[in-house]
Amino acid sequence: MYIKEKSPITRRRSGAEKENMVRISDRLFCIRVTDFSGNPDLSFELLGALEAPVSSYEDRETGAMNFFFYGETPEEQRVLADRITANLESWRELGANLTDPECFDLRKEEWSEVWKKYFPILHIAANLVIRPSWLEYAPRPGEAVLEIDPGMSFGTGQHATTSYCLRVLARHAGEAEYRRLLDAGTGSGILAIAGALLGYRPIDAFDYDPDAVSVARENAARNRPEADLIRFFTADATEYDAPEPYDIAAVNILCPILRAHAARIVSWVRPGGLLVLAGILSGEFDALAEDFTRAGAAELERCTEKEWTSGLFRRCR
Numbered sequence: 001m002y003i004k005e006k007s008p009i010t011r012r013r014s015g016a017e018k019e020n021m022v023r024i025s026d027r028l029f030c031i032r033v034t035d036f037s038g039n040p041d042l043s044f045e046l047l048g049a050l051e052a053p054v055s056s057y058e059d060r061e062t063g064a065m066n067f068f069f070y071g072e073t074p075e076e077q078r079v080l081a082d083r084i085t086a087n088l089e090s091w092r093e094l095g096a097n098l099t100d101p102e103c104f105d106l107r108k109e110e111w112s113e114v115w116k117k118y119f120p121i122l123h124i125a126a127n128l129v130i131r132p133s134w135l136e137y138a139p140r141p142g143e144a145v146l147e148i149d150p151g152m153s154f155g156t157g158q159h160a161t162t163s164y165c166l167r168v169l170a171r172h173a174g175e176a177e178y179r180r181l182l183d184a185g186t187g188s189g190i191l192a193i194a195g196a197l198l199g200y201r202p203i204d205a206f207d208y209d210p211d212a213v214s215v216a217r218e219n220a221a222r223n224r225p226e227a228d229l230i231r232f233f234t235a236d237a238t239e240y241d242a243p244e245p246y247d248i249a250a251v252n253i254l255c256p257i258l259r260a261h262a263a264r265i266v267s268w269v270r271p272g273g274l275l276v277l278a279g280i281l282s283g284e285f286d287a288l289a290e291d292f293t294r295a296g297a298a299e300l301e302r303c304t305e306k307e308w309t310s311g312l313f314r315r316c317r
Contacts, residue, residue: 034066036064041281051209055070084101125166146223161252166190169198169200180202184206184268185252188212188219190219193219249268252278271315274314275314289311
């Protein structure tokens with residue numbers, strides 16, 4: 001990425017300038033932060049609040065969780081590294097065992113090679129499998145196979161909150177009363193795409209980040225669901241009003257937003273419809289459940305994995 005000259009005068013660029021533009025646009029300017037605690041859920045929450053492109057993987061040999069942030073320019077990299085550094089002391093006091101940020105750059109084509117060894121085929125349920133594009137898989141009868149690669153938007157199926165949402169969608173796939181689906185906070189688009197492959201329709205999916213929406217559309221095109229099945233768009237969960245109530249809504253967003261807007265979120269589904277709520281640290285779930293009960297939803301189940309708790313609710317009124 002480069003910024004065009006403000007001057008309207010056109011001039012021939014030197015070879016050095018062209019080489020520099022190619023070099024910058026061809027590279028990602030990365031920041032690595034590592035959590036050695038063995039239980040990095042707090043770090044997920046704190047780093048996610050930065051609202052910057054991030055991916056993560058666990059080093060299976062050491063147990064460390066590596067977080068990678070990405071910028072298109074060295075300046076973006078410097079600004080984000082400074083933000084992380086400014087917060088490290090307070091984060092460590094909260095118990096997040098994070099290293100100082102390490103800055104480096106990487107050719108974009110090298111990025112996919114770096115990630116391949118950390119993303120296996122995931123068997124989410126008997127009817128749903130997640131497959132990275134570089135791995136071959138012969139599906140069994142009745143299996144929907146979703147192809148998704150690590151990207152700079154949240155959602156590859158490995159995180160506890162995403163996998164819970166996927167399991168709920170897989171469980172209710174094919175049930176006549178649950179057809180119309182909302183994916184709120186779509187990220188990579190994985191929940192909406194899985195819904196399409198499992199037979200939900202129509203499907204709406206939104207994210208506040210327009211870059212995430214673009215990535216989600218690309219992932220949907222890779223999986224080739226019918227073009228009119230999923231409507232991806234940019235929206236803010238704090239303001240979104242459903243044009244028509246959904247049968248089921250998967251809402252994988254930050255807990256403070258869920259709690260502050262419980263009534264609005266409950267209104268997204270019809271009476272009797274289901275809400276899948278994820279992205280909640282376990283210590284916060286009881287208070288969230290109380291908020292949604294007051295807003296007219298009944299808790300049906302909860303699932304805790306490590307420090308994350310997700311839940312399924314039904315709208316009562």
